[in-house]
Structures are given as C-alpha cells and as structure tokens.
Amino acid sequence: MSRRIIPVLISVVLAALGTGAVLLYLRSADDRAIEGKQARTVLVADKQIPAGTSGRALRDKGYVREVRMPAETLPEDALGQVGADLDALVVTAPVQRGQLLLRAMFGTAVRNGSGLVIPDGQMAITARVRSNVFGPATVQAGARVAIFYTYTPLDEGNRDVVSGAGLEKGRKVNSVTRLLLTDVEVISVGRAEARDGDAAGGPVPGAARSDDELSVTFGLNQKDAERLAHAVALGGELNIGLLGESSAVKPDTGVDNRSLFG
Incomplete structure (x- = not known):
C-alpha cells in the first residue's frame, strides 16, 4: 500500500511546484513588461459599472481595482484614485469590466425629471x-x-x-x-x-x-x-x-x- 502512496505524493508535490513556477513566471513577466519604464498605478473596473453610478459608490462598493501600467501607454486623464471631487459626479455611460477609468467618463447628474446625465463641462x-x-x-x-x-x-x-x-x-x-x-x-x-x-x-x-x-x-x-x-x-x-x-x-x-x- 505504501508503495502506491509514495508515487501519488510525488505527483502532488511536482504539480504544486509546477503551478508555483507558472505563477512566478507570470509575475516576473508582468515585472519585465514595465522594467525600465516609468509605471503608474491606475484604476480599472473590477466589475461592470452601470451608467449613473457616483464616484462615491465606485470607491465604497468595490467597483474598481488598482493595476500597474507603463505610464507611456496611458491617456492623460487615466485615474489613479477616485477622489472626493468625484463623489457627486456619475459615470455617464456603462463601464465594462477591465476597462480603464478615465476622468472624461464622469459628468453631472441632472435632476430635472428627464433622467439625463450630462458630461462634465x-x-x-x-x-x-x-x-x-x-x-x-x-x-x-x-x-x-x-x-x-x-x-x-x-x-x-x-x-x-x-x-x-x-x-x-x-x-x-x-x-x-x-x-x-x-x-x-x-x-x-x-x-x-x-x-x-x-x-x-x-x-x-x-x-x-x-x-x-x-x-x-x-x-x-x-x-x-x-x-x-x-x-x-x-x-x-x-x-x-x-x-x-x-x-x-x-x-x-x-x-x-x-x-x-x-
């Protein structure tokens, strides 16, 4: 019986080592992608964000997550945080999961009975x-x-x-x-x-x-x-x-x- 268990244990250990090696490789690949480049921490949608969602809700309800990206590939208005200045503003259109969060996505919610959300400015x-x-x-x-x-x-x-x-x-x-x-x-x-x-x-x-x-x-x-x-x-x-x-x-x-x- 013990002779059968030993090969099984060896297989489990090798599989674990292989998985760990793959994860280390992927992490190092991400590091290599930004090596030698100036990186920025920016926000992406962690799940779909409905139109009309306020900046405060984005921050408080876990809609976004931080990622590191080469600065040279980013738009100028890419957001690194959802500040208090966005609390009263809303996203003017749905934001898909994984989409980069931009300042231009936010506008003023108009409460005039029309339900319109007008882009800021x-x-x-x-x-x-x-x-x-x-x-x-x-x-x-x-x-x-x-x-x-x-x-x-x-x-x-x-x-x-x-x-x-x-x-x-x-x-x-x-x-x-x-x-x-x-x-x-x-x-x-x-x-x-x-x-x-x-x-x-x-x-x-x-x-x-x-x-x-x-x-x-x-x-x-x-x-x-x-x-x-x-x-x-x-x-x-x-x-x-x-x-x-x-x-x-x-x-x-x-x-x-x-x-x-x-």
Whole structure:
C-alpha cells in the first residue's frame, strides 16, 4: 500500500511546484513588461459599472481595482484614485469590466425629471436625425458618433456655404453631404415627435417623416452646440455614424450629386 502512496505524493508535490513556477513566471513577466519604464498605478473596473453610478459608490462598493501600467501607454486623464471631487459626479455611460477609468467618463447628474446625465463641462442639445439604419435600441446613451449634414450649397462656386433654403431637391439642384462633428457622445435617444405636416394633411413633399427620424440628445461644448443648432436652423438633414475603437474619421470636402460614385 505504501508503495502506491509514495508515487501519488510525488505527483502532488511536482504539480504544486509546477503551478508555483507558472505563477512566478507570470509575475516576473508582468515585472519585465514595465522594467525600465516609468509605471503608474491606475484604476480599472473590477466589475461592470452601470451608467449613473457616483464616484462615491465606485470607491465604497468595490467597483474598481488598482493595476500597474507603463505610464507611456496611458491617456492623460487615466485615474489613479477616485477622489472626493468625484463623489457627486456619475459615470455617464456603462463601464465594462477591465476597462480603464478615465476622468472624461464622469459628468453631472441632472435632476430635472428627464433622467439625463450630462458630461462634465458640456451641455445637452437635441436634434432630429435620420433613422433609415439605426433605431432607438441600436443607438444608446454613451455611444460615440459622427454627425453628417446634408444640405444645398449657395451655388457651385460657394459649396462651403449653406443656401439657407434647407435641402432642396430637383433635377438641377446639387446637394452636399459632409462631416459636421465627430466623437460626439450620445446622452439619450427616442423617436422624434410628429411634425405638423405628418397629420391628416400628410407630410411635406421631400421632407423626412417623423417615423423616419430619431430624437437624439448629444453632449457638446458651447462651440459645437452652436454649430449643431445652426445646422438645424438652416434645414437640411442630419445622419449619424456609430464609432468603433479604431474608426478613422476626419473632416473632408464630402460628396455631392456629381461625386457620389467617385
């Protein structure tokens, strides 16, 4: 019997030594990753953080944990602690487990009955956007989007100037679609209310119907809010594109009726 036990004990000891060696190797690999580099202690989500969670709750309820990372790989606003200055602020969108905690994720909770959470230092502004592709369930609070504007230019020589007549349509009328704003945070999404023309009299010819539109509230600084408000006032149509982690979006001259196919 004892002869059978001895090999079993030896196997257990070897397995334990092997596990210990693997753990030591992984730890040394982490150390080697930051060896020779300036490291910072930063916070990551230890579990999913719901939108609207306050800074105080993050600290008191164990939502975050500390990790060491090379400083050169970190964004400037990466948080090393949840200070008292964040106690009254909330995360404006859900934060996934393992995601790095950034100062830009926090905003002011607005108690006005709307349930909106406005990113810190920004304002909320709402606009109608076309919903040919997206619906309220697709575009959600916290999404980052690019906003495109389709308009009628003043004339062929002033393509950068909006005519002010909205989006005109006709065989000899040119229109332009260009990037208006990018990396914009969505605060809330809903169906657009019916327009006056959508009643018994029917929609205005050439105009978007309310069932083709979404009412989207964006978080913007003052300058960008002015640009969006002005575009809305001039008429035309707004479309949005959802941004991914590696989306490459930059301003250009856009496309018009003549360059649509290249």
